[in-house]
Amino acid sequence: MTPVIEGWFTTGAEPRLLASRCTRCSNVVFPPVSSAAGAAAFYCRNPACDGQEQDSVELSRRGRVWSYTDAQYQPPAPYQPAGDPFQPFALAAVELPEGLVVLGQVADGYGVSDLKVGTEVELVVETLNVDETGERTIYRWKPIAGQEASA
Template sequence: MVTGWFTGDGDDFRLLGTRCSVCSSVFFPREEGHCRNPGCVGGDLEEVPLSRRGHIWSYTDSRYRPPSPYVTDPELPWEPYALIAVELEAERIVVLGQAVPGVTVADLTVGMQVEAVPGVLYEDVETVWTTWQWRPTGVEA
């Protein structure tokens, strides 16, 4: 699990971002040191839960095994997955993530509503690497 990037489970699952106290810009992944808005003089950064839902801005599929530091077992066959760029409803920022297992690019359309849910990036006998994934909600924009 990437510590501090998300919290909760089920309907309480949320990605965590930060908001600048001066310009109100929201960032994901989190920012700890400074406001990334080049037009801002900077301010305190506050942790904020992000919208759970958004609309597909773009998508593609991953058909090759990515290089390190992505964790995969080279002994297992590579499973392609859909990668989705989602514009969050309230924040209007775009967040990338994998689609839930079983959802392919053939199931997706730009503008489709999706929600962030907990998912498993990889697991072995010792560790489960958790992450967020995007699941279609069935509501179109």
């Protein structure tokens, strides 16, 4: 399994999103600062801080739906891979205990009817597609079992 975007999440039994944390003020940002950009490219996103060094941190696996919507319309090329039929999907903005709101697709088999503001979700890793290099994975948000969404 190869993540679609390297360095944004882990793929183990309990996957985690990876973020950058300023070593000066502890401000956390997702997506993380790319290691390809090098440490010199880091600057703190906190306007009150001029920190230029960062640590990599793992974020909480669970959060609560802050907002959600569905994507019913096929995006134009190059955002929709050629030859792949469009499958509508739900998007959730999830507030994590760290105070960040992270946008992501909702897990396969779930849609807006399974969500409401405040629904608890957990991070999962699923296959986005398979190409010549193998299985390509993406992080998604899966509603925690036992909750019922209301309209």
